[in-house]
Amino acid sequence: MQVLLTVDLEPDCPPYLHTFRGMETGAALLLQLLADEGVPATFFTTGEVARRFPAVLTRLVAAGHELGGHGDTHRDFTRLTVAEATAEIAVSSQSLRRFAPVTAFRAPYLKFPERYLPLLVAHGYQIDASQAKYKLAYYRSSAPAPLKRIAASVTSSVLRLPDALRRPWLARLASPVVLFVHPWEFVDLRNEQLRLDCRFNTGPPALAALQTVIRWFKQQGAGFCTISQGS
Ligand SMILES: [Zn+2]
Numbered sequence: 001m002q003v004l005l006t007v008d009l010e011p012d013c014p015p016y017l018h019t020f021r022g023m024e025t026g027a028a029l030l031l032q033l034l035a036d037e038g039v040p041a042t043f044f045t046t047g048e049v050a051r052r053f054p055a056v057l058t059r060l061v062a063a064g065h066e067l068g069g070h071g072d073t074h075r076d077f078t079r080l081t082v083a084e085a086t087a088e089i090a091v092s093s094q095s096l097r098r099f100a101p102v103t104a105f106r107a108p109y110l111k112f113p114e115r116y117l118p119l120l121v122a123h124g125y126q127i128d129a130s131q132a133k134y135k136l137a138y139y140r141s142s143a144p145a146p147l148k149r150i151a152a153s154v155t156s157s158v159l160r161l162p163d164a165l166r167r168p169w170l171a172r173l174a175s176p177v178v179l180f181v182h183p184w185e186f187v188d189l190r191n192e193q194l195r196l197d198c199r200f201n202t203g204p205p206a207l208a209a210l211q212t213v214i215r216w217f218k219q220q221g222a223g224f225c226t227i228s229q230g231s
Pocket of ligand 1: 010070074108109
């Protein structure tokens, strides 16, 4: 059993908020937890975040985590023209590659038109992590992809469910298990006017939940690795 823990570094709960509280306070809490647990992760990061929070990127790269692309300004690629999509990938890649090699990509909202996959190849990407096994589009994709695709196993809010609900859910997932979280989940958004799945159990409960999930997978004998190391 292999677990690929991934993190999307972006504004808070897009498209509802435009603040960066997750980057300001949540990211450091998450990095400390990963260090305490000794597990690597892949950080899909927007170009905007890379330009605004270079110290966080320097720290995560130094800690041995992998850096991946997440668009430049967290726009929905299904609404972009080919010129806009190309610019989002080109500009973000330039900002991110100042910190580390970047060969994996995840589209914002886990929505990436298949016709744009060649743009990733043209910009030096080898892995697309934009698909999700809990979305219908994953089962509709048919054409052979020009690069490796690794789909998310479960949506992030599931990890914040009470353990009795979450455990049977996680137990059903096939290897490689691709989990994802966001730094804003580790900021207390419980009293914000937000969609329920964005706010419930955020803050300290989310951090505790992630630790429980990591330890549960360790007990199952799972190994953790970054997306490029995954099989
Ligand atoms: Zn995102």
